[in-house]
Amino acid sequence: MAGLGVYYKRNLEGTIKAYLSINEIIAITGVRQCGKTTLMKKIASDIEPTKKVNFISFDDISILQLFEQDIDTFVEAHVKPYDYLFIDEIQYSLESGKKLKYIYDHFSIKLIISGSSAAEIAVQGIKYLVGRIFTFTLYPFSFREFIQIKDKNLLPVYDKGGYKLPTIKKLNQYLHEFLLYGGFPRVLIASNTQEKTAILKNIYNTYLLREIRETFQVADNLKVVRLIKLLGLQIGNLVNLNELSNQSGIKMGELKNILNILESTFIIAKAHPYFTNKRKELVKSPKVYFIDPGFRNACLENFSETALSGGENMEQFIFSEFQKQDIALKYWRSKSQAEVDFIFEKEGNVFPIEIKTSLRGVKLSRSFQSFLGKYACQTGYVLSETFEEGYHYKNKQSIQFLPWVKSNKIYSQV
Numbered sequence: 001m002a003g004l005g006v007y008y009k010r011n012l013e014g015t016i017k018a019y020l021s022i023n024e025i026i027a028i029t030g031v032r033q034c035g036k037t038t039l040m041k042k043i044a045s046d047i048e049p050t051k052k053v054n055f056i057s058f059d060d061i062s063i064l065q066l067f068e069q070d071i072d073t074f075v076e077a078h079v080k081p082y083d084y085l086f087i088d089e090i091q092y093s094l095e096s097g098k099k100l101k102y103i104y105d106h107f108s109i110k111l112i113i114s115g116s117s118a119a120e121i122a123v124q125g126i127k128y129l130v131g132r133i134f135t136f137t138l139y140p141f142s143f144r145e146f147i148q149i150k151d152k153n154l155l156p157v158y159d160k161g162g163y164k165l166p167t168i169k170k171l172n173q174y175l176h177e178f179l180l181y182g183g184f185p186r187v188l189i190a191s192n193t194q195e196k197t198a199i200l201k202n203i204y205n206t207y208l209l210r211e212i213r214e215t216f217q218v219a220d221n222l223k224v225v226r227l228i229k230l231l232g233l234q235i236g237n238l239v240n241l242n243e244l245s246n247q248s249g250i251k252m253g254e255l256k257n258i259l260n261i262l263e264s265t266f267i268i269a270k271a272h273p274y275f276t277n278k279r280k281e282l283v284k285s286p287k288v289y290f291i292d293p294g295f296r297n298a299c300l301e302n303f304s305e306t307a308l309s310g311g312e313n314m315e316q317f318i319f320s321e322f323q324k325q326d327i328a329l330k331y332w333r334s335k336s337q338a339e340v341d342f343i344f345e346k347e348g349n350v351f352p353i354e355i356k357t358s359l360r361g362v363k364l365s366r367s368f369q370s371f372l373g374k375y376a377c378q379t380g381y382v383l384s385e386t387f388e389e390g391y392h393y394k395n396k397q398s399i400q401f402l403p404w405v406k407s408n409k410i411y412s413q414v
Helices: 011-018 036-045 061-069 071-078 096-106 118-129 143-150 155-160 165-181 193-215 221-233 241-248 252-264 278-283 293-300 312-323 366-375 404-413
Strands: 025-029 053-057 084-088 110-115 133-137 268-271 287-290 330-333 339-346 349-355 379-384 389-392 398-403
Touching: 011 025, 011 036, 011 133, 025 036, 036 053, 036 084, 036 110, 061 071, 071 096, 096 110, 096 118, 143 155, 143 165, 143 404, 165 193, 165 293, 165 312, 165 398, 165 404, 193 221, 193 252, 193 293, 221 241, 221 252, 221 287, 221 293, 241 252, 252 268, 268 312, 287 293, 287 312, 293 312, 312 339, 312 349, 312 404, 339 366, 349 366, 349 404, 366 379, 379 404, 398 404
Parallel strands: 025 110, 025 133, 053 084, 084 110, 349 379, 379 398
Antiparallel strands: 268 287, 330 339, 339 349, 389 398
8 A cells, every 4th residue: 555645634534433343335435536545545554453454446457357357366366365455446347336245245354445426336336235335425625624734723723612803814814715725635735826726627627537528428528517617607596407408508318417427426516495395395496506616616717806706605615514514404495585595404403594795793684584483493593704693582592693614513513
């Protein structure tokens, strides 16, 4: 196994390690270049020395061919002598599910695999690996992980909370950079803005070539590029499939397929509408957000200050931070067009979130008040740049005004 090099602790690391003692296969999925290989190598290097660990990648065509064409020889070389087998880039194998089931059922070895698409692993393996696999998603760095790299002395303060105004302003300076260039590991450690933009453009172009064209066999890259740009320009708006089809020149069936690919490869994610009637929730239009803001800016070819203008950027940030915690955010819109940016649910309770680009003093929009009254929420959140205060609304409902940089702490504190 090649050297680990520089490693920054990922939030997912502890979760994966906790599952090493169980029998099931561990699958780590995530967009290309988000750090899956580095995380796997870190986990492999931390396994106790008395255990034998094998780390291979299906990027190596000779190993891939052996796995697909001569499984018995593969087992003799890469399975039997070891206690742990790490397989990187599993998506290159067209028969991974069937072969992994054979290894899992017949040999006493812990399997940890990674791939750049949840769809690929699911399609190729689900009928073989039901009850045998746990899947985890590694995203580009969250804002907390970003702070860990940029200013490790600030991280304990960030984790503790109770920020003073100077700390909030300092965190917002880092947030400004994060919104421009995002959280891909190579981007974070780049020495200047020119290098950051070059890396992001390369990630974007490689994604179009290897995921869209090679893995999913989508031939017309120009239409895909046009579609991704259209999505990037309408962050926070309802998705109108007919409009997207007309503007991109992609027929409806193919359009839905490409949108599913973008979602399964962790480029975009959807916020669905909040209804108490779940049937309605399934048929109403979703909103689309990008997982990584730097990737979105690369799609739009815009890393200027104009890339940060508008409230949709903060919606993008908040949605992405919740997504990286595997927490689903929804939105609410009434027939009278009253709207709340985000809704999340926990333990049977409903919590609304309103995002403001500027805010002075305690003030609630009519839409927010309407939702509070309709659903009798225990707590609601209003997020802005620096303002922080809590007070009780009608019927003892708690309203928390918080800075944007505290948004990832909301779910754990309710």
